[in-house]
Amino acid sequence: xxxxxxxxxxxxxxxxxxxxxxxxxxxxxxxxxxxxxxxxxxxxxxxxxxxxxxxxxxxxxxxxxxxxxxxxxxxxxxxxxxxxxxxxxxxxxxxxxxxxxxxxxxxxxxxxxxxxxxxxxxxxxxxxxxxxxxxxxxxxxxxxxxxxxxxxxxxxxxxxxxxxxxxxxxxxxxxxxxxxxxxxxxxxxxxxxxxxxxxxxxxxxxxxxxxxxxxxxxxxxxxxxxxxxxxxxxxxxxxxxxxxxxxxxxxxxxxxxxxxxxxxxxxxxxxxxxxxxxxxxxxxxxxxxxxxxxxxxxxxxxxxxx
Numbered sequence: 561x562x563x564x565x566x567x568x569x570x571x572x573x574x575x576x577x578x579x580x581x582x583x584x585x586x587x588x589x590x591x592x593x594x595x596x597x598x599x600x601x602x603x604x605x606x607x608x609x610x611x612x613x614x615x616x617x618x619x620x621x622x623x624x625x626x627x628x629x630x631x632x633x634x635x636x637x638x639x640x641x642x643x644x645x646x647x648x649x650x651x652x653x654x655x656x657x658x659x660x661x662x663x664x665x666x667x668x669x670x671x672x673x674x675x676x677x678x679x680x681x682x683x684x685x686x687x688x689x690x691x692x693x694x695x696x697x698x699x700x701x702x703x704x705x706x707x708x709x710x711x712x713x714x715x716x717x718x719x720x721x722x723x724x725x726x727x728x729x730x731x732x733x734x735x736x737x738x739x740x741x742x743x744x745x746x747x748x749x750x751x752x753x754x755x756x757x758x759x760x761x762x763x764x765x766x767x768x769x770x771x772x773x774x775x776x777x778x779x780x781x782x783x784x785x786x787x788x789x790x791x792x793x794x795x796x797x798x799x800x801x802x803x804x805x806x807x808x809x810x811x812x813x814x815x816x817x818x819x820x821x822x823x824x825x826x827x828x829x830x831x832x833x834x835x836x837x838x839x840x841x842x843x844x845x846x847x848x849x850x851x852x853x854x855x856x857x858x859x860x861x862x863x864x865x866x
Contacts, residue, residue: 569778572717574725574853578610578842579714585785586715593714594789597707603690603835604658606710610842611657617689621659623666624649626679639826640746642671643833644739651735657841660738661690664837668830669697694834700823705831707793708817711786712810712832714839720745721836721843722853728844729852737844738837745833749773753811754828761798761815774815776806787813794820 579588586593588609596606608615624646646667647660654660666681673680680697687693691705714721720741727740745751753773760771770776777784790813791797797816801808808816814828847853 573855574717576716576843576846577612578846579716579839581716581779583780583782583785585711585789588714593711594785597710597789600704600706601710602706603709603713603838606713607658607661607838610714610838611845612842613657615658616656619656619658620685621650621662622653623663623679623681623685624653626670626681639668639671639829639833640742640752642667643742646670647735647739647742651733654735657734657838657845660734660841661834661837662693664834665690665693665697668694668834671830672698672824672826690834694831698823698827698830700821700827703821703823704793708790708814708831709835711789712814712835714836714842715810717843719747719750721840724840724844725847726853728847729850729854731848732844734841734844738840741836741840742833745836751832751836752829754815754832755826757812757815758825758828761800761819770804770806773809774812775804775808777809780807780809783807784809784813786810790814790817793817796820 577589579586580590581587584592584594588596588606589612591609596609602617604615604617643664646663650659650663654663662685665684669680669684684693684696687696691709692701694709695701695703695705717725723744724737724741727737732740748756749772753771756771757774760767760774784807787808787810790810791801791808794816796819798819801812801816811828811832814832818825818827818831
């Protein structure tokens with residue numbers, strides 16, 4: 561019974577040294593994510609903390625061949641495909657976890673670029689940091705991304721992280737663990753929840769029902785501290801947020817932040833994916849040293865017969 565409840569926001573189902581969730585937000589190996597964000601901690605340092613390893617901020621991966629992305633007529637719909645394709649194409653070039661993060665930055669650059677022209681990824685990889693590279697990828701070179709990246713880097717055993725740990729438990733390599741996580745992240749109830757918030761805000765009159773995934777959080781009944789931190793960094797906050805019957809969570813906070821800083825639509829989801837890859841990699845490495853994750857099912861079908 562306890563194990564079944566654990567898969568529905570119940571008791572813990574796995575032990576971890578990586579992150580904990582407290583009413584004042586997530587903690588990464590005992591350090592508050594909000595404090596990291598407030599200090600503008602470079603994302604490379606956040607990665608080093610999550611991975612409990614040294615990180616070389618100067619390393620960059622080789623890039624797979626450039627294929628111009630199609631015209632972005634459907635906004636963020638094609639983002640997961642670009643992220644997954646970049647990882648699969650670049651798998652042979654990955655020798656370090658940081659390579660994976662940078663490949664996702666490059667994928668965002670190719671996704672966000674016009675459908676013709678030169679490859680925008682090399683310029684992003686020439687940036688002095690992940691935050692600056694992602695800002696270039698999103699065509700907002702002055703956007704201060706360190707705080708939002710730190711807030712999004714990990715959140716304990718969320719759906720995509722659980723998928724990464726399941727893959728790691730089978731012995732899958734780090735790239736395939738992140739592919740598993742990304743495939744889970746791509747659902748509208750998780751990584752693309754920000755798009756339902758965008759649609760809700762863009763409606764002539766915001767519908768009375770809140771968008772799925774953007775407001776309220778079972779782990780933060782009094783409000784998501786990550787969203788509060790993001791909203792504090794905004795020049796303006798959508799008035800519709802004040803009328804919502806539940807407080808905004810991380811996804812709605814990211815949407816407000818990207819709108820306030822003039823980033824293109826889809827940036828909230830892109831930022832989330834790049835940042836959360838650090839957590840996926842941390843959990844995959846931890847799970848690789850443990851047993852395979854294999855939950856049990858409670859059968860409720862027809863009676864078993866001879």
